[in-house]
Amino acid sequence: MDSRSWLLLEPDPPQLQLPEDLRARDAFGGRDCGWVAQMRPFVRHFAAPGARVFDPFCGFGTTLLAAALEGREACGLEIDPARAQLARERLHRHGIDAPVAVGSLPDTPAPKPFELCLTNVPYFGCRWPETADSADARAGQLYLERDYDAYLQRLRDIFHGVRAALPEGGYCIAMAENLELGGRTLPLAWDLARVLGALFVARGERLLCYARESRPLAAGDARTDRSHEYALVFQKQRERICLDSTRDELQALREAGFGFELHGGFARWLADPGAREPADADLLLADDQAEFDRLLWWLHERHYALSLWGEPLQPPLRLPRLREHWYVRAQRRDRLGRLVRLDLSLVDQAGASATQ
Ligand SMILES: C[S@@+](CC[C@H](N)C(=O)[O-])C[C@H]1O[C@@H](n2cnc3c(N)ncnc32)[C@H](O)[C@@H]1O
Numbered sequence: 001m002d003s004r005s006w007l008l009l010e011p012d013p014p015q016l017q018l019p020e021d022l023r024a025r026d027a028f029g030g031r032d033c034g035w036v037a038q039m040r041p042f043v044r045h046f047a048a049p050g051a052r053v054f055d056p057f058c059g060f061g062t063t064l065l066a067a068a069l070e071g072r073e074a075c076g077l078e079i080d081p082a083r084a085q086l087a088r089e090r091l092h093r094h095g096i097d098a099p100v101a102v103g104s105l106p107d108t109p110a111p112k113p114f115e116l117c118l119t120n121v122p123y124f125g126c127r128w129p130e131t132a133d134s135a136d137a138r139a140g141q142l143y144l145e146r147d148y149d150a151y152l153q154r155l156r157d158i159f160h161g162v163r164a165a166l167p168e169g170g171y172c173i174a175m176a177e178n179l180e181l182g183g184r185t186l187p188l189a190w191d192l193a194r195v196l197g198a199l200f201v202a203r204g205e206r207l208l209c210y211a212r213e214s215r216p217l218a219a220g221d222a223r224t225d226r227s228h229e230y231a232l233v234f235q236k237q238r239e240r241i242c243l244d245s246t247r248d249e250l251q252a253l254r255e256a257g258f259g260f261e262l263h264g265g266f267a268r269w270l271a272d273p274g275a276r277e278p279a280d281a282d283l284l285l286a287d288d289q290a291e292f293d294r295l296l297w298w299l300h301e302r303h304y305a306l307s308l309w310g311e312p313l314q315p316p317l318r319l320p321r322l323r324e325h326w327y328v329r330a331q332r333r334d335r336l337g338r339l340v341r342l343d344l345s346l347v348d349q350a351g352a353s354a355t356q
Helices: 020-025 036-046 062-069 081-093 135-140 148-165 188-197 243-255 265-271 289-301 319-325 347-354
Strands: 006-009 052-055 073-078 100-102 116-120 171-176 179-181 184-186 201-210 228-235 261-263 281-285 305-308 311-313 328-333 339-346
Touching: 006 036, 020 081, 036 062, 036 116, 036 171, 036 228, 052 062, 062 073, 062 081, 062 116, 073 081, 081 100, 148 171, 148 188, 171 188, 188 201, 188 228, 243 265, 243 281, 243 339, 261 265, 265 281, 281 289, 289 305, 289 319, 305 319, 319 339
Parallel strands: 006 201, 052 073, 052 116, 073 100, 116 171, 281 339
Antiparallel strands: 171 228, 179 184, 201 228, 261 281, 305 311, 305 328, 328 339
16 A cells, blocks of 8 residues: 555455356345455555454455455454355355454454454435344344434444454544445435544544546536545554643643642653653542533533544533443543643542452
């Protein structure tokens, strides 16, 4: 892979395409099958030889085939049992023995440990034939999700499972495009990037361009032929905070009259600068709703992004809800890219979590 931010892709040669007899057996006619050519550069670049590539939405096994052709191991998960069987048969015809399990993260784990997650997400609003599947296959099928927020939430749960299994430093690359739905653009790719951004560190995007004939468009018509997708490149990595800015912010909090106890890695690092660099500052707060509200508004006004388990949060927040989620994260990045990350929890919770 070179430094260009786009890849111009040509269709696969016939011997690598989904065979016609397998396509004919698919309830959806294989319309959502990707290209081996789309996956190979990412396998080569982001998985070392011998590493294993995992696709949590493996469909017809295209990613797994690309991985095997590049000398990497592969494994996949697919919710639809009939599709999983088509993937196995396709791989078998290429002499590839890669495990394809039926199910979905986070309930069903990846069949094997892996070093790279590479996938094409199932698109929202896809006209998947509802009657074709068994009740089991329908239950987790993202193509059948009716509500966009619920769809994004389920993607978040699935990629949370990817994150838990991915080793530190490993990449998670997901391909998606923005959609036309109900006469409007649904920014699925950008929303997916936001979901992934709450779990991983963003490393960049590549634009995948599919060669297609152009056609004239009436003046003012904004629709395109959507002949591109984004490959969103994320990495599991501890993001470094700016220690000086964090110290300054803690001082500003004290000057604004907020009482808190500092514990965890940041407190250890203050006591001993030779200690491991902390990933955040953990603040323990008294069980006082009014003071907590004041603190959240103060942070909000200083342009901190507040979140609860990766979901954006607007003040106020009731303390029972904070207790359920353990902590609120407050992050701020300045124009030099310096990051401050504060985790806010209640004093009694720190004691409870320490005993778990
Ligand atoms: C875009 S297709 C993947 C096609 C694949 N990249 C290929 O070219 O062979 C997305 C797949 O995700 C599957 N899927 C949908 N919801 C799922 C879930 N919750 N867990 C696992 N797979 C799911 C769909 O059945 C579909 O086969």
